[in-house]
Amino acid sequence: MKEKRIIGIDEVVPMTQLVPLAIQHVFAMFGASVLVPLIFGINSGIVLFMNGAGTLLFIALTKGKAPAYLGSSFAFLAPASIVIAELGFEYAQGGFVVVGLLGCIMAAIVWKFGTAWIDVVLPPAAMGPVVALIGLELAGNTIGGGTTGADLSAGGAHIAVFAITLGVAIFGSVLFRGFWSVIPLLVAMVAGYVSALCLGLVDFATMEAIGLGAGFTSMGAVQWFTMPAFSLAKFDADAIIIMVPVLLVITAEHIGHQIVTGKIVGRDLLKDPGLHRSMLGDNLSSAISGMLGSVPTTTYGENIGVMAITGVYSVRVIAGAAVISLIMAFFGPLSAFIGTIPGDVIGGITFLLYGMIGTSGLRILVDQKVDYSKNRNLILTSVVFVAGLSGLSISMGSTSISGMTLAAVTAVVLSLLFYILDRTGLMND
Template structure:
């Protein structure tokens, strides 16, 4: 298609393209990533710093072969909230360090024994809906950010949301040449301009902010009780990580679980979380928003991701710039998320299509059905302070079912077994 050349993972990007493409990725992750430190009651500057450092670390560990941006993880909210309320934030940091360390150990185990087990416990009929759920279960979050789920909807929110989403959708179809690779950035700018016209942006905090400001570094404290409360999150973030790597593999057209390998991407993800805990930041994870940007723009260059990481680090030290970005209203973030989350959902369906899943086979129909219903039903399973719901619960259910089917196959008890 004219003007929509794919920029692959290893491709170099001219500086005139690199800057706007990097800004686009930073905007995509910003809204969700700074929400976590706001909930924990800490300054988001340290999080912007670690997001950038963690992303660069991830790129180095994966040898520049896995394009991924690391942002704040939401999986830790519930258990870390308990620890913060009872012991303080520094003990939560100790829990983050412990989870990151155990995740690094898991990466070494996978390096030793391989990742072929994924094909057994998550065949395409299960993996497709799991990946789709990454985007679909966030649809309500996008609408909530846009202010469209309130009992009384503000008309200004609707205007800004429609402008942002409209520019993103039609820009993706109509823009050509250079503009065709930055439709998300253009949509953010258009939505922000609409918000300013609607009187939704207050520049007072920007004017009051210092030009240069040092992120608030903290050191962790360790308590076995706090660690045991937070440690089970490892299961959640591992399932999430595998899902993100699979969907990114489909988008870029390469099997990232094999090259650079699941062990490398898991190591990069968890090492970043461990370092985050050591310096006072929140745990990091690969971000669906940035995966969505790659799906829309067809720009997969790891150099663009690295550029966004460097910009995030710069923003963490420039108080006025960081505060300016924080003035982006929810309807702008919601409008962009509507498209990006939908793209992730469509990527899950693409797995089913590309793998030519045969729904004439009973197990495939059963797996997809159970995974989708589990993920979208709102069912939650609690183990102590850990709550499994949505995509993570659906992934675990899908893995258990697939493993049982595999065992029954080996025992020659199934009626749809391939001879």
């Protein structure tokens, strides 16, 4: 590996390379994935467990042909917060289960009728901006402070750590050679963490509590084995009604992720292993996660970004990352140690990853040769982008939709209307 090369989906990676590559994927998803349970106020161990188990389930159902890591879904945040406030998390779990099962039914419909309908409800001129918004909508989190974003307003050390992490990620991606060229993000995270240590931004109190601080003096008190907090779902009709509209969003997100991943790896994943298989894996994982006390899962944009930057598409690497996530769910010191990674480091990485997702959406427009001399395409892309980025929010019963959710709904409705007008011969292009 004197020069950077592609590591294909089916390629067997030596263990000496597989472990750091898998760790790179875990670090990429960790901040965003554990943020969801933090917002909901639940144990992160069960989420890490179901992320790992869900990813392995997804790989099995897609016959090892679709590289994807399943992390915590952000699409459910708004409706789930309403249900949790009114009824409790157990009833939000019930909503997760129902939406997941409905997604499995949609997978069966796709298996029966194929994927030709995608170009009707989400043609490239609409799909491109919807996919781009997956990354662009999250871009603000990179410098929002907290556990997943850089606190640049604090100045000094925080800016330095963010800049070092982002700088190593950027220049490592274009300058590193050999094996280093496929782990630039891992190198960037290590560089960022070391700089955070030197500048006093690492939480030594937490490190000492897990036996990694104060000269390892507290090692004897470490709780090495921790059991994820499993809990069964409860069901309520109102909670389910609030949650069901998210199905449209996660379906559009999933299709977009599969199209982008297919462009990156050079395969049509909608045909092989098939959209029905990937939808089944994604939604069945969400249903099981909700039933057992976790949050819904989704194919993760952060990990798609890792593949785009590194050229490593091996499903075995993804499976390795899933196994690490499972281990972390039971091994207290490891997950706690990763929890000490400052938001400035995570923000430096996601600053690049979210941008890569946005660019992947634009890539759909380029690769599909969208003709913007046609008004329908120009309007579709324009309206979808503004719907997602304008801050517009539309109430739907007891919940509201905005951002990428609103953009996806807008894309589907406008695309269907344009299709009907075109079939009736009323379009002027």
